[in-house]
Amino acid sequence: MPKKTKIETALIESLKKKFNTTIKEEYVKPNRIKFSTTSDNFRNLAQAVKELGFDQVISQGGTDYPDNNEFRVEYHIICVSIKKFRSIIFSLMTTIPKDKPEIETLIDIWPSAEFHEQETFENFGITFINHPRMEKLLLPEDWDDIPPLRKDFHLPGRG
Amino acid sequence: MPNSVMNVVDQGGDRLVLHVGPQHPGSGHFRIIVTVDGDYIVDAKPDPGYVHRGAEKMAEYRDYIQNIPHLERPVIIDASGVTLPYVLAAEKIIGVEPPVRAEYIRMIMAELNRIISHLYWLAIYGIFLGHSTMFMWPMGDRELFIDLAESIGGTRVTFSYIVPGGVRNDIPINFKERALKTFDYFEKRIKEYEKIFFNNPLMAARTEGIGVLKKDDAIRLGITGSNLRASGVDSDTRKDEPYCMYKKVDFDIPTRQEGDSYARCVVRLRELQQSMNIIKQVFDLIEPGPVKQVLGGVMRGEPGEAFVRTEAARGTMFYHIVSDGDKIPYRVKISVPSFRNLIGMSHLLIGSRLADMPAIYWSLDYWPVEADR
Numbered sequence: 001m002p003k004k005t006k007i008e009t010a011l012i013e014s015l016k017k018k019f020n021t022t023i024k025e026e027y028v029k030p031n032r033i034k035f036s037t038t039s040d041n042f043r044n045l046a047q048a049v050k051e052l053g054f055d056q057v058i059s060q061g062g063t064d065y066p067d068n069n070e071f072r073v074e075y076h077i078i079c080v081s082i083k084k085f086r087s088i089i090f091s092l093m094t095t096i097p098k099d100k101p102e103i104e105t106l107i108d109i110w111p112s113a114e115f116h117e118q119e120t121f122e123n124f125g126i127t128f129i130n131h132p133r134m135e136k137l138l139l140p141e142d143w144d145d146i147p148p149l150r151k152d153f154h155l156p157g158r159g
Numbered sequence: 160m161p162n163s164v165m166n167v168v169d170q171g172g173d174r175l176v177l178h179v180g181p182q183h184p185g186s187g188h189f190r191i192i193v194t195v196d197g198d199y200i201v202d203a204k205p206d207p208g209y210v211h212r213g214a215e216k217m218a219e220y221r222d223y224i225q226n227i228p229h230l231e232r233p234v235i236i237d238a239s240g241v242t243l244p245y246v247l248a249a250e251k252i253i254g255v256e257p258p259v260r261a262e263y264i265r266m267i268m269a270e271l272n273r274i275i276s277h278l279y280w281l282a283i284y285g286i287f288l289g290h291s292t293m294f295m296w297p298m299g300d301r302e303l304f305i306d307l308a309e310s311i312g313g314t315r316v317t318f319s320y321i322v323p324g325g326v327r328n329d330i331p332i333n334f335k336e337r338a339l340k341t342f343d344y345f346e347k348r349i350k351e352y353e354k355i356f357f358n359n360p361l362m363a364a365r366t367e368g369i370g371v372l373k374k375d376d377a378i379r380l381g382i383t384g385s386n387l388r389a390s391g392v393d394s395d396t397r398k399d400e401p402y403c404m405y406k407k408v409d410f411d412i413p414t415r416q417e418g419d420s421y422a423r424c425v426v427r428l429r430e431l432q433q434s435m436n437i438i439k440q441v442f443d444l445i446e447p448g449p450v451k452q453v454l455g456g457v458m459r460g461e462p463g464e465a466f467v468r469t470e471a472a473r474g475t476m477f478y479h480i481v482s483d484g485d486k487i488p489y490r491v492k493i494s495v496p497s498f499r500n501l502i503g504m505s506h507l508l509i510g511s512r513l514a515d516m517p518a519i520y521w522s523l524d525y526w527p528v529e530a531d532r
């Protein structure tokens with residue numbers, strides 16, 4: 001496992017102190033801090049990361065894991081206003097069951113997540129509760145198949 | 160006809176709903192639904208997706224090499240800008256490191272592509288503001304940079320030149336001399352651009368104080384690239400988290416404090432000079448050596464994931480690739496700068512005049528095909 005810088009260690013420790021064992025640290029590589037937690041606790045974790053100064057959603061998406069019958073919901077957060085944090089990307093992840101694909105929106109914490117969440121909604125069928133526009137964004141209005149980024153949707157002719 | 164170019168709905172009173180696009184010579188393949196009260200825009204709802212092709216889904220059916228030309232499609236005018244982060248992420252998954260010379264050549268290509276893309280933007284902005292000379296000049300000068308890039312990559316726009324393990328081939332022998340000659344010429348041209356367009360009172364009247372994006376709003380809304388730097392934030396991935404050999408070169412990040420359409424134009428003009436400065440320094444730093452690590456057989460990724468961001472022409476380009484150990488990626492998530500800048504469009508248009516819409520819209524350098532993927 002790569003050695004953490006002082007800044008990274010301080011960020012990780014402050015979050016661990018707050019959440020104890022309810023969050024899981026999955027450090028991947030330099031400049032990347034990845035945490036996962038339960039979907040109930042996800043909002044609190046997001047709020048804490050925002051309070052550390054991480055102010056922009058660089059990416060938000062999902063991944064389908066049909067074997068576990070769950071979706072992984074991912075938020076990638078960067079910091080623009082504080083210079084020493086600019087090299088770091090926070091990846092926050094949680095899993096939600098496929099039978100009940102719902103999670104509370106984070107656009108009140110990060111307004112920049114708005115279109116990303118809308119895109120995840122149409123591509124995976126994940127509903128973001130309290131998002132003002134849970135409607136199609138990129139897909140055609142008359143799309144009536146299953147959400148296309150789910151693994152059980154196959155491209156025509158590609159099996 | 161819901162998709163007609165101009166679908167006008169009378170809402171009663173003085174309000175009208177106008178559909179601008181998705182087939183429009185200015186907007187590109189993109190529709191924006193604006194509600195106007197007299198001449199003022201009271202609501203603006205972007206409607207992207209007209210050229211959505213499901214690039215992320217299709218990437219799950221192609222191996223790491225086949226994905227290079229595929230993922231280049233969304234932004235063909237900045238082809239190296241969009242493939243570089245993909246290749247960096249793929250290299251992390253596959254576990255290869257490119258030779259140093261290849262890293263420098265990647266920088267040359269990325270910066271050439273930034274110039275090509277910015278010149279295209281400048282030409283269209285000229286015609287948006289009714290300045291046809293400013294359409295002709297950058298389009299003509301852009302050809303010189305396309306010629307340079309073509310001499311390296313083999314084609315005019317879609318190079319598929321950066322590959323896992325390095326770059327496809329070395330740069331031509333006389334490339335440095337040709338490039339320096341072009342730069343000498345173009346540095347003079349930048350001064351002429353300033354004279355005829357940027358210092359033109361008509362240009363200033365159309366753009367100064369128009370579409371002002373405040374620093375706080377830019378950060379809050381997730382704006383990236385030149386648009387963010389024009390609002391007073393000196394953030395650039397090449398400095399924030401240097402990749403390739405960017406930490407070895409010295410360059411400035413042009414910023415402006417005003418945050419208006421004019422500031423966004425000036426920032427891009429200054430970036431042209433910075434890109435040439437970077438390439439000139441690369442010529443001094445680059446040393447002979449191999450440009451590609453030859454990889455045998457089918458490239459297989461280790462199970463895991465890679466997150467990579469680079470500074471493309473329009474802002475930070477972010478890739479998240481998940482691998483389950485197969486020869487094709489399990490999931491490819493692309494977060495493109497145009498898609499993130501889109502949120503700023505409604506913010507800026509609401510409250511401005513309909514006549515200012517082209518000046519604001521294109522000052523954001525929004526590329527519909529990139530946003531739709």
